Amino acid sequence: MGLATLYTRAVLGIAAPLVTVEVHLANGLPCFNIVGLPEMAVRESRDRVRAAIQNSLFEFPARKITVNLAPADLPKEGGRYDLAIALGLLAASGQIPDAKLAAYEFAGELALSGELRPIRGVLPLALQAARAGRQLVVPAASAAEAALVEGLAVLPAATLLQVTAFLHGEQTLTALQPVANDSPREADEGRDMVDVFGQHQARRALEIAAAGGHNLLFFGPPGTGKTMLASRMATILPPMNSAEAIESATVASISLHGFNVAKWRQRPFRAPHHSASAVALVGGGNPPRPGEVSLAHHGVLFLDELPEFDRKVLEVLREPLEAGRITIARAAHQAEFPARFQLIAAMNPCPCGYLGHPGGRCRCSGDTVARYRGRLSGPLLDRIDIQLEVPPVPQQQLLPDGSGEIPENSATVRLRVVLCRQRQEQRQGCTNAVLQGQQLEQFCTLARAERELLLLASERLGLSARAHQRIRKVARTIADLANCAEINTSHISEALSLRQFDRQL
Ligand SMILES: Nc1ncnc2c1ncn2[C@@H]1O[C@H](COP(=O)(O)OP(=O)(O)OP(=O)(O)O)[C@@H](O)[C@H]1O
Numbered sequence: 001m002g003l004a005t006l007y008t009r010a011v012l013g014i015a016a017p018l019v020t021v022e023v024h025l026a027n028g029l030p031c032f033n034i035v036g037l038p039e040m041a042v043r044e045s046r047d048r049v050r051a052a053i054q055n056s057l058f059e060f061p062a063r064k065i066t067v068n069l070a071p072a073d074l075p076k077e078g079g080r081y082d083l084a085i086a087l088g089l090l091a092a093s094g095q096i097p098d099a100k101l102a103a104y105e106f107a108g109e110l111a112l113s114g115e116l117r118p119i120r121g122v123l124p125l126a127l128q129a130a131r132a133g134r135q136l137v138v139p140a141a142s143a144a145e146a147a148l149v150e151g152l153a154v155l156p157a158a159t160l161l162q163v164t165a166f167l168h169g170e171q172t173l174t175a176l177q178p179v180a181n182d183s184p185r186e187a188d189e190g191r192d193m194v195d196v197f198g199q200h201q202a203r204r205a206l207e208i209a210a211a212g213g214h215n216l217l218f219f220g221p222p223g224t225g226k227t228m229l230a231s232r233m234a235t236i237l238p239p240m241n242s243a244e245a246i247e248s249a250t251v252a253s254i255s256l257h258g259f260n261v262a263k264w265r266q267r268p269f270r271a272p273h274h275s276a277s278a279v280a281l282v283g284g285g286n287p288p289r290p291g292e293v294s295l296a297h298h299g300v301l302f303l304d305e306l307p308e309f310d311r312k313v314l315e316v317l318r319e320p321l322e323a324g325r326i327t328i329a330r331a332a333h334q335a336e337f338p339a340r341f342q343l344i345a346a347m348n349p350c351p352c353g354y355l356g357h358p359g360g361r362c363r364c365s366g367d368t369v370a371r372y373r374g375r376l377s378g379p380l381l382d383r384i385d386i387q388l389e390v391p392p393v394p395q396q397q398l399l400p401d402g403s404g405e406i407p408e409n410s411a412t413v414r415l416r417v418v419l420c421r422q423r424q425e426q427r428q429g430c431t432n433a434v435l436q437g438q439q440l441e442q443f444c445t446l447a448r449a450e451r452e453l454l455l456l457a458s459e460r461l462g463l464s465a466r467a468h469q470r471i472r473k474v475a476r477t478i479a480d481l482a483n484c485a486e487i488n489t490s491h492i493s494e495a496l497s498l499r500q501f502d503r504q505l
């Protein structure tokens with residue numbers, strides 16, 4: 001007696017390193033010291049723990065108390081350690097048994113009354129606890145999120161008293177049943193491809209982008225359905241698998257707003273406004289929090305009115321677009337967040353919006369157009385595999401008289417997308433869009449005629465090596481949609497026809 005050891009976890013980026021809480025009681029002048037947390041966090045935690053213990057009708061030990069949180073360099077959010085510290089104090093002073101403590105991890109912030117408050121980032125913590133083979137005691141309000149992790153016993157508690165009664169063996173904490181993991185849901189919000197009339201090429205481009213995981217840019221005059229089409233992307237994407245779902249939920253879990261369990265298994269669709277700051281978009285702050293690019297992990301990042309975004313903001317997209325993750329450098333340390341998203345962007349071709357419009361309404365000078373487009377750098381455009389003009393729809397297509405065709409609905413399109421993704425998964429274990437190096441050579445081989453066609457077009461259009469590779473990948477996806485083992489010239493020409501922005505300059 002006099003010493004107790006418990007386990008809990010910190011949250012650093014998307015990792016949750018183990019933290020050992022040691023509580024030591026010694027004879028001497030009564031005091032309460034916490035080592036291993038920044039000063040501010042210590043002061044707050046100390047006061048909460050003391051009040052919670054007293055209000056739960058335990059005795060606060062009038063001894064020289066030392067609490068050590070190891071390792072010492074922990075983030076300043078101290079709330080999550082409250083429960084472990086309080087239990088450590090009670091165990092060290094013999095008020096609860098300490099025999100079983102090592103089988104659990106404890107996380108939770110205490111209210112002065114002894115109630116347990118939810119904490120941020122429960123999911124990364126739960127993942128690690130499951131790996132370590134311990135059970136996890138968390139505030140009831142955080143339990144549903146923790147229970148998303150398979151193979152983990154999550155014990156929800158509403159108060160400190162419930163946890164101590166449990167450790168005394170007087171009360172059970174009922175392990176939460178994991179939510180049904182096999183019921184993927186889509187974030188459609190009533191949107192469906194059936195609403196989009198005409199626009200065959202744009203619909204086809206959206207399907208190809210979904211099927212191969214390609215980035216896509218729609219440009220064209222106002223009101224042609226660019227935003228409408230792009231915001232239906234999530235309705236045709238395949239459902240997420242468990243690993244993807246856990247990864248994207250983990251990122252949301254450590255974000256400012258936390259993870260909404262109702263959105264479990266919904267593919268993220270993030271559409272930040274163009275006034276969004278760089279920090280909001282790519283992440284930052286102290287401690288570093290994920291931005292929109294990471295919240296869109298395994299989903300879609302939709303940037304409407306692309307040139308309206310701050311140029312600096314757009315430039316930082318280059319790293320995640322290539323690497324699938326983002327590094328946030330801070331003076332003290334560096335945080336890395338996953339950011340493998342699909343970029344869907346929309347814009348007008350010029351400031352007035354009507355360049356190329358059949359009505360000839362555009363009044364922009366060559367200079368203004370160039371300046372407008374100059375907001376998008378070459379390297380950024382280079383990373384967008386499909387760049388398609390969305391022209392106005394003929395009026396009669398918009399007011400169908402019942403005799404015309406009914407547009408396909410999202411479910412039908414998604415069926416083809418899912419099949420196409422399965423082909424890619426079986427062949428190479430990833431989507432075509434992320435093929436690189438050796439894999440690209442192996443799976444996107446071109447025969448002579450196809451190679452010549454691509455070379456000729458690349459020369460004429462002045463395409464970069466990267467653009468060249470991206471066209472090959474898009475051609476691979478087009479071939480996969482048609483269930484063709486080889487890429488043929490028609491696939492190459494269609495892929496080339498889906499890269500129009502370069503040509504407009
Ligand atoms: N192809 C279409 N089929 C059905 N409705 C359409 C179509 N195109 C546009 N609309 C209608 O017009 C509205 C505006 O379309 P949308 O916002 O997608 O245009 P946009 O191309 O994004 O224009 P802007 O360049 O001004 O942003 C839609 O909400 C929809 O009601």
Ligand SMILES: [Mg+2]
Pocket residue numbers: 226227228304305346
């Ligand atoms: Mg729009």
